[in-house]
Amino acid sequence: MTGTRQLDLLVIGGTSFVGRAAVAEALRRGHRVTTFNRGRTGPDVPGVRAVRGDRTDAGALAELARHTFDAVLDPGGQVPADVLAAARALRASAPFYAFVSSAAVYRDWTALPWTETASIHEGTADDDGPPDLFTLGPRKSGCERAVFETYGSDAALVVRPGLVVGPHDNVGMLPWWLSRIHLGGTVLAPGDPEQPLQLVDARDVAAFVVDRVEAALGGVFNTMPSVPRTTIGEYLDLCVAATGSAARLVWVPDEVLLEHGAGPWNELPFWLPTAANPAAAWPVDATAARVAGMRCRPPEETVRDTWAWMQTAAPTTGALDHGIGADKEDRILRAYT
Numbered sequence: 001m002t003g004t005r006q007l008d009l010l011v012i013g014g015t016s017f018v019g020r021a022a023v024a025e026a027l028r029r030g031h032r033v034t035t036f037n038r039g040r041t042g043p044d045v046p047g048v049r050a051v052r053g054d055r056t057d058a059g060a061l062a063e064l065a066r067h068t069f070d071a072v073l074d075p076g077g078q079v080p081a082d083v084l085a086a087a088r089a090l091r092a093s094a095p096f097y098a099f100v101s102s103a104a105v106y107r108d109w110t111a112l113p114w115t116e117t118a119s120i121h122e123g124t125a126d127d128d129g130p131p132d133l134f135t136l137g138p139r140k141s142g143c144e145r146a147v148f149e150t151y152g153s154d155a156a157l158v159v160r161p162g163l164v165v166g167p168h169d170n171v172g173m174l175p176w177w178l179s180r181i182h183l184g185g186t187v188l189a190p191g192d193p194e195q196p197l198q199l200v201d202a203r204d205v206a207a208f209v210v211d212r213v214e215a216a217l218g219g220v221f222n223t224m225p226s227v228p229r230t231t232i233g234e235y236l237d238l239c240v241a242a243t244g245s246a247a248r249l250v251w252v253p254d255e256v257l258l259e260h261g262a263g264p265w266n267e268l269p270f271w272l273p274t275a276a277n278p279a280a281a282w283p284v285d286a287t288a289a290r291v292a293g294m295r296c297r298p299p300e301e302t303v304r305d306t307w308a309w310m311q312t313a314a315p316t317t318g319a320l321d322h323g324i325g326a327d328k329e330d331r332i333l334r335a336y337t
């Protein structure tokens with residue numbers, strides 16, 4: 001234990017990435033953790049009390065609510081109506097609700113960097129549309145509203161990560177770069193190596209959430225390094241070092257990539273051409289979380305640990321397909337070099 005009493009925590013989900021890291025962190029600190037999921041996405045972290053069920057099933061939520069918990073952690077909610085139903089069902093059984101939202105809730109690209117008070121997408125608490133990556137901003141905003149409407153601002157924590165990386169990555173961007181660089185040869189490195197990156201390790205988000213849950217302190221926090229702390233150039237160099245690869249990175253300028261139809265972000269992970277985002281690649285101000293005690297580990301630790309994890313487990317398929325195909329990469333490199 002870390003000085004706090006042992007807590008009884010309910011984690012809705014907890015078997016994939018950020019939720020998994022939160023479960024592992026809570027167990028490491030000696031808390032009792034109950035996870036509630038369908039048993040489809042992955043195995044539970046050893047040491048939890050696993051309850052199988054579907055969060056869209058009112059009966060299953062009512063059954064959960066027969067137990068008391070010190071807090072609910074909802075790392076993966078994306079459908080506001082489901083979050084609302086869980087919050088309402090559990091309000092009397094658990095006095096605190098922690099929700100993992102996203103920096104995708106912000107919408108005003110003329111007011112950068114975003115602080116927690118920046119304007120966010122309009123979301124409604126009872127929106128029951130299916131999870132959809134392309135409406136993530138309004139949906140997460142609706143989820144946040146559902147939590148605050150039910151729990152009030154003192155008993156609700158909302159964290160807003162940007163792009164999350166680390167072991168058990170279920171997005172696929174860093175794993176793609178590690179795999180590509182491990183393959184070796186000449187590697188197309190996209191754009192300006194000085195492009196800033198403000199990535200956060202899932203384990204650091206998890207530690208911050210568990211800190212706040214232990215102290216029962218609500219609030220809304222951007223959860224990432226307070227400012228960009230690395231660049232895409234440094235990050236790909238870390239991938240070379242972690243994999244021990246003899247790959248040679250060739251930096252191809254934005255205009256050449258765009259001329260050849262290369263796709264930012266998904267096709268060439270982490271790449272945001274200046275033309276697509278002239279203000280800043282990662283325009284989020286996360287000072288409040290730092291002041292509240294959030295610590296972010298060095299990028300080299302994240303890259304090294306992610307590579308180590310990839311040696312032991314089949315990486316989870318990302319929500320989107322990432323990575324440029326070998327033929328296209330080769331074609332662009334030939335045209336450029």
Ligand SMILES: NC(=O)c1ccc[n+]([C@@H]2O[C@H](COP(=O)([O-])OP(=O)(O)OC[C@H]3O[C@@H](n4cnc5c(N)ncnc54)[C@H](OP(=O)(O)O)[C@@H]3O)[C@@H](O)[C@H]2O)c1
Pocket residue numbers: 012013014015016017018019020021036037038039040041042053054055056075076077078100101102103160161162163164165170171
């Ligand atoms: N990755 C990023 O870059 C990024 C950036 C910003 C924000 N975020 C947010 O961070 C969160 C990350 O979530 P995560 O996947 O890491 O959480 P997680 O808790 O580790 O995994 C998601 C869990 O939800 C469970 N689940 C899904 N549908 C369910 C249902 N109907 N009933 C019960 N359980 C269900 C899954 O288990 P079963 O399928 O077995 O039920 C799984 O355990 C997301 O909210 C995401 O929007 C991520």
